[in-house]
Amino acid sequence: MRKSWNMTTGDPTSLLWRFALPTVAGNLLHQAYSITDSIVVGRYLGQTALAAVGCTAPVTMLLAALMIGINTGVGILISQYAGRKDQAGIRRALVNSLYLGLAMAAALAAAGLWLAEPILRWMGTPEGPLQGAVTYLRINFMTSVCPLFYYLFSSVFRGMGDSRTALYCLAAAAAGNVGLDVLFVTVFHWGIAGTAWATALAQALSALLAAVLLIRRFPELRPRWEDCRLNPRLFHGIAVLALPIALQSAFNNLSNLVAQSGVNTFGETVMAAYTAAGRIGGLALMPVETIASALSIYAGQNHGACRPDRVRQGIFAALRLCLAVSMVIAVVLVAAGGQLAKLFLEAPSVELLAVVRQYLLITAVPSLLAGMMNVFMQTLRGTGHPGKALAGGLVQLGTKILVVAAGAWGFHDLAVVWLGWPLSFITGSIIPAIYCFGMLRRMEQSSQLQANDLEG
Helix, strand or coil: CCCCCCCCCCCHHHHHHHHHHHHHHHHHHHHHHHHHHHHHHHHHHCHHHHHHHHHCHHHHHHHHHHHHHHHHHHHHHHHHHHHCCCHHHHHHHHHHHHHHHHHHHHHHHHHHHHHHHHHHHHCCCCHHHHHHHHHHHHHHHHCCHHHHHHHHHHHHHHHCCCHHHHHHHHHHHHHHHHHHHHHHHHHCCCCHHHHHHHHHHHHHHHHHHHHHHHHHHCHHHCCCHHHHCCCHHHHHHHHHHHHHHHHHHHHHHHHHHHHHHHHHCCCHHHHHHHHHHHHHHHHHHHHHHHHHHHHHHHHHHHHHCCCHHHHHHHHHHHHHHHHHHHHHHHHHHHHHHHHHHCCCCCCCCHHHHHHHHHHHHHHHCCHHHHHHHHHHHHHHHHCCCHHHHHHHHHHHHHHHHHHHHHHHHHCCCHHHHHHHHHHHHHHHHHHHHHHHHHHHHHHHHHHHHHHHHHHC
């Protein structure tokens, strides 16, 4: 069996598709975490509890985004080392990224205990779901070290070009989360807190499994004593690459936090509808985002191998894949979007189902727009230019906040609120696309000059 993918040779479309498929499956399983939580809470604890879990989503996603951002940067750096066949660099990057993530997890755990309730009150959370939301959010802050390890080892596997083993670990976490959710809520009667503890424990168990598999599949990555010392230069390099990615993910989820605040102004029914629709919409957007994420590893390896021509080919291959996948997603959502919402509540109201359908049609059906934006951003990240991708993220953030604010507090119209998603994807694509093609032209010109020098 192939231990890892070498993306510096072969057809870009085939490579991206075969590498992305296990990651798509893994991310589907990851989305199953939040969906399982919502289904169990909605079915067994009711609409108020569902609204409580849902209104914490922007904050919990913000926490996850910070962890994913750090570890995505690590995965890209490892893919570049893999392209250069530098195993010692991979080991040092792994250890130093662990130090960076642990510091962040400790800070988040300490801050979350004090900030959970003020954040939710600032978001305008109604009193009914407030206390349940505070409990759920505090547990997520306290256990942030669990997703740290969980995302770190998955990123290392993907950085090495092994998305299949990362899928096995995600599958174990998803299965554990489903079983623990049902156990803690229906048998132990821990309520909303049970779903939070179930997710954290499942992630911790998956991280342990991933650590064992990583050492078994890649014994050359077992850290040596000299690798365990803090390397200030490498630590700084990881931070420079990873923090802009984490910040951009945080910015995107900050806009979701504003969106949740706007949705809260429409009442508990709309909050519950947004929870269900957001879970379904997340599944719809995830495949195109995952294809773009695979491109960051592809671009990282080819950048490390000095192959700008293949980076360009990969961009267009990823865009074609996103177009094909988004068309399938659109058909499914139009045909069955409303029916999927019935998974979350036993007897959803007509109003709730109407809100779900409207959200899905406006935000999730045009998923190609999200894929296009992420393709350009991930190319910049994979080639070592995360700051330029961050510029696009800032534009996306501003657009989404402005449109959502206009819809919620200006026109008080949900359709306008939902437009914040597709419009932000469009505006967020402009700067990364310009930077991306400009960077490729410079890389190709440099490669041509070097070739001419060698011929001379």
